[in-house]
Amino acid sequence: MASRVLAVLCLLAAAAVLPALAVTDRDEVCAADNAGRDKAQALRLKVIAVVSILVGSAIGAGVPSLGRRFPALRPDTDLFLALKAFAGGVILATGLVHILPAAFDALGSPCLVRGPWKRFPFAGLVAMLAAIATLIVDTVATGYFHRTNAKRAAAVTDEPTPGDLETSSDDHHGHVHGMSVIAATPDDDELVRHRVISQVLELGVVVHSLIIGMSLGASDFPSTVRPLVPALTFHQLFEGIGLGGCIVQAKFRLKSVVAMALLFSLTTPVGIGVGIAISSVYDETSPTALVVQGLLEAAAAGILVYMALVDILAEEFTKPRVQSRARLQLGLNVSLLLGAGLMSLLAIWA
DSSP: OOHHHHHHHHOOOOOHHHHHHHHHHHHHHHHHTTTOOOOHHHHHHHHHHHHHHHHHHHHHHHHGGGGGGGGSTTTTTTTHHHHHHHHHHHEEEEEIIHHHHHHHHHHHHHTOOSSSTTTSOHHHHHHHHHHHHHHHHHHHHHHHHHHHHHHHHHHHHHSHHHHHHHHTHHHHHHHHHHHHHHHHHHHHHHHHHHHHHHHHHHHHHHHHHHHHHHHHHOOHHHHHHHHHHHHHHHHHHHHHHHHHHHHHHHHHHHHHHHHHHHHHOOOOOHHHHHHHTTTTTTTTHHHHHHHEEEEHHHHHHEEEIIIIIIIIHHHTTHHHHHHTTTHHHHHHHHHHHHHHHHHHHGGGOO
């Protein structure tokens, strides 16, 4: 009897102590560890990171545009298709290997003791909703531009041309002119599709780039910043190739191409600058920072996964030109796996 009472007392004591231990462990995990902190050395590495990432991003976004001087890189070549498959693998790995796990880690952090964050996988939910929202924006925007182009084509068809006035007796001239306008509509539709894809893809990439830039800039630990410099440089290089390929196919005006490339190239360096500015007050383990970072990362992951699978890979892999050539199919699959594999490998350091 005494042993049972002692056992019950031990269980009650354990039940009383465990919450305290849990709080102690949580406090130890969430407490700021100043070992290895060197603000001056970390700042020097951040300046190097800004220059390195800026150059890498610009090169990546600019490589697909070299098709104007190098015919082998034009959008209608097999090499460009392989480059785009590689970029699709990079973007897919970015979403699934880099961003989504980071979102789960942030929203599942032991520092989040209040709120519903541990009771439900919000990172997966937000990623799914972001992918669905991307689908809606993608289809609605494409449909809107298709209808707009159709109305313009109909208006051009109805307008009399100088040839129509000179040969008004020939009833077939206006008809042939109208048919030529309508025949160009499929090309216009494809162009609209590429423009929507490039803009939605840039949105997801920019959100992610800003977050990783702020995370790097806010760290005062050289041991954390040092491996991130080369890793993020290659990360932005590969992402730039994917985004640049979509921009080239969209055939924007030169000003728009430069603006989109600059926006992508500057986002991470600007994020690093913001991180440096707030490093003295920013606490990456605070509940607010974890929730905001987790939700934004999850949304960016959903956008990038959708864009990689639907708008980049599926669109290219299902073209009759690819389906009818087994060797080209094999090359694209190898390129896809290579891009996804290299980007996944970078997750060891970043």
